[in-house]
Amino acid sequence: MGLDFDSFVLVAATANLSDESAAREHADAVEFRMDLAADPLAELRAYDGELPILVTNRAVWEGGEWDGDDDERLAVLEDALAVDAVEAVDVELESLRSGAATELRAAARDRDVSVVASAHDFEGTPDEIELLDTLSDACERADVGKLAVTAETRADTLALLAVTHRLASDGRTVATMAMGEAGSHTRAVAPVYGSTIGYAPVDPDEATAPGQYDLETLSRLVADLE
Numbered sequence: 284m285g286l287d288f289d290s291f292v293l294v295a296a297t298a299n300l301s302d303e304s305a306a307r308e309h310a311d312a313v314e315f316r317m318d319l320a321a322d323p324l325a326e327l328r329a330y331d332g333e334l335p336i337l338v339t340n341r342a343v344w345e346g347g348e349w350d351g352d353d354d355e356r357l358a359v360l361e362d363a364l365a366v367d368a369v370e371a372v373d374v375e376l377e378s379l380r381s382g383a384a385t386e387l388r389a390a391a392r393d394r395d396v397s398v399v400a401s402a403h404d405f406e407g408t409p410d411e412i413e414l415l416d417t418l419s420d421a422c423e424r425a426d427v428g429k430l431a432v433t434a435e436t437r438a439d440t441l442a443l444l445a446v447t448h449r450l451a452s453d454g455r456t457v458a459t460m461a462m463g464e465a466g467s468h469t470r471a472v473a474p475v476y477g478s479t480i481g482y483a484p485v486d487p488d489e490a491t492a493p494g495q496y497d498l499e500t501l502s503r504l505v506a507d508l509e
C-alpha cells in the first residue's frame with residue numbers, strides 16, 4: 284500500500300537513511316533526498332528501518348543537486364520503486380507536464396506507490412491566481428499536489444494559506460509550505476488549512492530547505508495547533 288495522505292504526514296527529510304532511527308519517535312515517514320546522497324540506490328536497498336520512505340531525486344533546475352542527465356534521474360527514481368519500503372515518490376510538476384515522467388508515474392501506480400507532484404519557487408511567491416493554477420495542476424497530475432514558495436512578506440504567506448484552504452476544502456490533497464524566514468510559521472500553520480505533508484530535518488544543521496524547523500519542533504507545533 285502506498286503512503287496514504289488522507290491525514291497529515293510528518294516527514295523527516297534527509298540525505299542519509301541512517302537518520303531513520305532518530306526520526307522514528309516523531310516522524311511518520313522519511314523523505315530520502317537521493318540527489319544529496321553518494322550511492323542512493325545501494326543505501327535504499329540496504330534499508331532496514333521501520334518508517335516508510337518518500338523518495339525524491341531533485342534536479343538542479345528545481346533547486347536540488349542532481350546535475351546529470353534528466354532521463355537518468357527519473358530512471359533512478361523508477362529503480363527506487365522496487366524497494367518495498369518506498370511508498371511514495373516525489374516527481375517535479377515540470378517533468379509531469381513535459382511528459383518526461385509519464386512512465387515513472389505509471390510504474391508508481393503499478394506498484395501502489397503514491398505520487399507527489401511538486402513545484403518550487405525559490406525566488407518569491409507568485410500572485411494567488413498563479414498559485415492556484417500551479418497547485419491545481421499538480422493535484423490533477425498526481426495523488427498529492429505540492430507547492431513550496433519563498434515568502435518575503437505576511438501577504439505572501441496569507442496567499443499560500445488561502446490557496447491551500449481553497450483546494451483542500453474542495454477535496455484535493457495538497458501539501459504547501461513557504462520557504463525562507465518569513466515563511467517558517469506556515470510549516471506549522473498550513474496543516475490547519477489542509478496541508479498534508481510537513482518536512483523537517485532531524486538535525487537543524489541538515490535542513491533541506493530554508494526556514495525549516497527541526498523535526499521535534501515541527502512535530503510539537505503541528506500537534507499543538509491541531
Ligand SMILES: O=C1C[C@@](O)(C(=O)O)C[C@@H](O)[C@@H]1O
Binds near residue numbers: 431493495
Ligand atoms: O520539496 C520539498 C519541500 C522542501 O523544499 C521544504 O521546503 O520543506 C524540502 C525538500 O526536502 C522537499 O523535497
